[in-house]
Amino acid sequence: MKKHYVLPQPAYAHYVCYPEMLGHYTDFPQHAERRSEGFLGSYNLHMVFGGEGYVFQEGERISMKRGSGFLFPRGAYQQYGSDPGQAWNVRWVHFATALSLPMLEEADHSRGYFFTFDPGTGYEPVFEEMYRLSATYETRSEPRLSTLLYEILVTLMQNSEPLHGSVPLEIRHSIRLTADRIHSECERPWTLEAMARLAGYSSYHFLRLFRSIMGKTPNRYLSDCRMARAKLLLVSTELSVAQIALQCGFHQSSYFIKVFRQLEGLPPNQYRRLFSS
Template sequence: MKKQWYLPTPAFSKYVCYPEFLGHYSHFPQHTERRSEGFLGNYNLHLIFDGEGYVFHEGERIPMSRGRGFLYPKSAYQYYGSDPGKPWDVRWVHFSTEIVLPLLEEVDQSRAYLFTFDLEAKLDELFEEMYLLSASYVTRNEPRLSALLYELLVKLLQNSEPLHGSVPHEVRQSIPSAADIIHVECARPWSLESMARLTGYSSYHFLRLFRMVMGKTPNRYLTDCRLTRAKLLLVSTGLSIAQVATQSGFAQSSYFIKVFRKFEGVSPVKYRQAFGS
């Protein structure tokens, strides 16, 4: 099977990201590409759901099979292909962006990003919706196509690991679970060590993985959770500023006021005046 769609240049020119050429190949043993540097001026993402194949990267032939993928930056040299005897079931998209996205920052500094991804993350469902919208393209589909691609890239960031040095899926899943606990119990006196104990990682590896999966450090995430709770208390209760600070996890009201002003641009009192009932 070989299905592919070219999309016209979008009518609106400022989408965060937008698919230009996408498709789904299976039982297609002729699938192989070798592109010279500078030939393809957009990003090229492939996710492999079955079958076997390869990517040539830095002089090495690297096997690429179920649960693996690759993402090339713009204008990169590309050499990859499906095994004729066990061809890929692969979903792919060439796309452009208007801004630098988190996943692409690292890719732009490399020749290619090779990774493993979680097959249960339902990335194929995002592709399927993009296929349907592409097959019946009308201009009003453009915002949804852009949104689906953005969701795909964010989910891939959260559910993938570099091919070399990757960790098992069940281990990676402990990071979002720990984040949920921290969010609900943000008033606790958390330290990096106590947050890391939720996952069984050392503090060093927890910090690295949390930043990779959640897009921010554990301490920044904790601060954001505390500020979210504080804003809710400010607008929905008559608690004093000191009480709001305590119930949001800030040990001192003076520190709470300083942090609140830094991230929200106003003092807690002015925030309450502006948004409180």
């Protein structure tokens, strides 16, 4: 199968990112590209969901299997293709962007970013919607195409690692599952030890991994989750401040009010008056 779409320049010139060309190749062992320096004026993202392929970088042949991919910056020399004996299942997109993302910056700096990702993180339905909109292109689809591409890039930022990264994807996945559990049960009396035990790591190791992957400490993440729930309950219910405190993991309303004021700059009742309708 060979899906290949080329989009016209968007009518609106200020999208933060926009696909120029995209496709999906399976059972296409002839797929191979070799582009000279300066030939392609857009970013080129390939993600492998099955089979095998390869990419060359500085004379080194890098194997590409399920869960691996590459991102070339604008104007970079490119050489890659499918394994003739086991054709890859690859989804790809050429795109323009004004975004400043670490992944894009790394590609610009090194002239090629090679990574691993979790194929089960939901990329394929997003690509499929992009293909559908591209096949029946209308100008009114442009905002959605830009949004879908942005979703792929940001999801990839959160769920990928450099090909020789220090944090394997299965560890990243387990930390995010733990974070989701903490978020959904933020009223529980979580301790660092309890959170680490849930993830299956020592407290020290969990703290280091969580900060690296989530960008904040577990306790700060827990506090942010509790504040988000508290603000929602304040503006959407008539529960008392004491009841909301209990539902957000605070057993003393006075402490809840103190923490809320420290983080939000005003007490809960004032927040409710300002933001509830």
